[in-house]
Amino acid sequence: MLQTPAILFCDIDGLIPVRGKMAPGFDDDDPRRKLGHSHPFIAEGGCGVYLPEGYFHLRPPKTLRLGRFTCLPVVEPQPAAAEALEELSSETGVSAVALRSLSPRELAQNTGLPAAQAELMRHRDFDEIFFFAGAAEDEMDRFKTETAARSWQLRPRGVLWSLALGANLKQCVRDVSKLYTRALRSQPKIIGISRADEASELLSACDRGFVLVDSATRAEDPDNARERLAGRFREVELGSEDVWERIIDAVSSKS
Secondary structure: OOOOOEEEEEOOHHHOOEOOEOOOOOOOOOHHHHOOOOOOEEEOOOOEEEEEOOOOOOOOOOOEEEOOEEEEEOOOOOOHHHHHHHHHHHHHOOOEEEHHHOOHHHHHHHHOOOHHHHHHHHOOOOOEEEEEOOOOHHHHHHHHHHHHHOOOEEEEEOOEEEEEOOOOHHHHHHHHHHHHHHHHOOOOEEEEEEEHHHHHHHHOOOOEEEEEEOHHHHHHOOOHHHHHOOOOEEEEEOOOOOHHHHHHHHHHOOO
């Protein structure tokens, strides 16, 4: 990844494949792989920070070993969210089906992804991905209300949903920023990238930011959304193949 005197945070959870499609400009590629990204990243909606092996010479406190990464967890790892989903479903009477409970064929059918990619969605470290099975709108509202009452996070992921117990994207940004500050012995600028509908949590922890918008977003609110953005944030329109190149150019600029 391009080296700059800044830490770049990109919210890609909202861009994960949904029924076989990603947001325009991100098709057929993982943004981290496309950028040659080998740096720490935040995943699963602010559940934890993942550090490549040996990235920081000083080991952070309270870490988990997850595959090839050392993780700074913000929430309890699985099966905490899986058990919470079962509890919520039972207490509210709303049928919620976790992806991990599906057969490989059912998993591919419900995600619209090839079998190999669909299988990856089954394996989560912290949050639980699920869908409502035949739930009416009032039932879903009851489920959401009960989730909020417990201070758990329920986030839409296209036709799917994510349940996390105490996810905090802002806390993740703060935790990894402290590690960079200690390693660099200086305070770097914090830059965030997010979809318009998920920008507030991430960008509130950043010095600068980029809000990814599409033509539908502009059509729904052509002026007001842009007026609400602080001067340190900039809109970047999705839909073109060079979206990442334009962001990198902007990050590299001194403005």
